[in-house]
C-alpha cells in the first residue's frame with residue numbers, strides 16, 4: 001500500500017470536466033489518430049515521418065496557443081500534453097478545422113511523459129504557458145516549474161533549443177526567475193535574467209484575456225540552452 005507521503009505530488013488535479021457534443025465526437029473520432037502512448041518511447045521518424053524539429057507544450061489547456069503556432073510553422077512537429085478532456089477535445093476540433101497534421105498529443109502528466117518518453121537531445125523547444133500558479137504557500141510544491149524539473153529537462157533539450165515560460169502571476173514569475181538563475185545552461189534572451197515582450201508565436205489566449213481583465217500583467221521568460 002502506498003502511503004500519503006510516497007504519493008507523487010502532481011502539478012494538476014484531475015476534475016471531471018463536462019464535454020460539449022463536438023468535443024465528445026472529436027475525442028471518439030479523432031483522438032485515436034493523434035494520441036501518443038505514454039508507455040512507448042517517442043520517435044519523431046515514426047510519429048511524424050520526418051526529421052523536423054520538435055516543440056513541446058506542457059499543459060496546453062484548450063490548445064489555443066498550440067494551434068496558433070502549429071499553423072504558423074508547418075515545418076515543425078508539435079507535441080502537446082494535457083490531462084483535461086475538454087481541452088483535448090477543443091484542440092482536436094481546431095486541428096480538424098485547420099487540417100493540422102503537425103500536432104500530436106499525450107493525455108497524461110507531461111512531467112512523466114518528458115522523463116519517460118523523450119530521449120536526450122530530442123526536444124528543440126519547450127513551451128509552458130500559464131502553468132497553474134498554486135497561489136497558497138503550502139501548495140507551492142505542486143508548481144510545475146521547480147528546480148528539480150528544470151534540472152530534469154537539461155539533457156532532453158538540444159543545444160540552442162528554446163525554453164519559453166509565460167505566467168500572469170507575478171510572484172510565480174519571480175520565483176521562476178530565481179530558480180532559472182541557478183542554471184547557467186539557460187541563457188535568458190534579455191539582459192539580467194529579465195522578462196521579454198510576448199513573441200508573435202504566443203497569442204493572447206482566452207485564459208490570458210481573463211487575467212488581463214482582472215488587471216494582471218503577463219510575464220514572458222525566454223531562454224536558449226547552451227550546452
Ligand SMILES: C[S@@+](CC[C@H](N)C(=O)[O-])C[C@H]1O[C@@H](n2cnc3c(N)ncnc32)[C@H](O)[C@@H]1O
Pocket residue numbers: 011012058059060061062065081082083084087108109110111128129130131132144205207208
Ligand atoms: C492555467 S492552464 C493554462 C492553459 C494554457 N497553457 C493557456 O495558456 O491557456 C494550465 C493547464 O496545465 C495543465 N497541466 C498542469 N500540470 C500538467 C501536467 N503535469 N501535465 C499536463 N498538463 C498539465 C492543466 O490541466 C491546465 O489545463
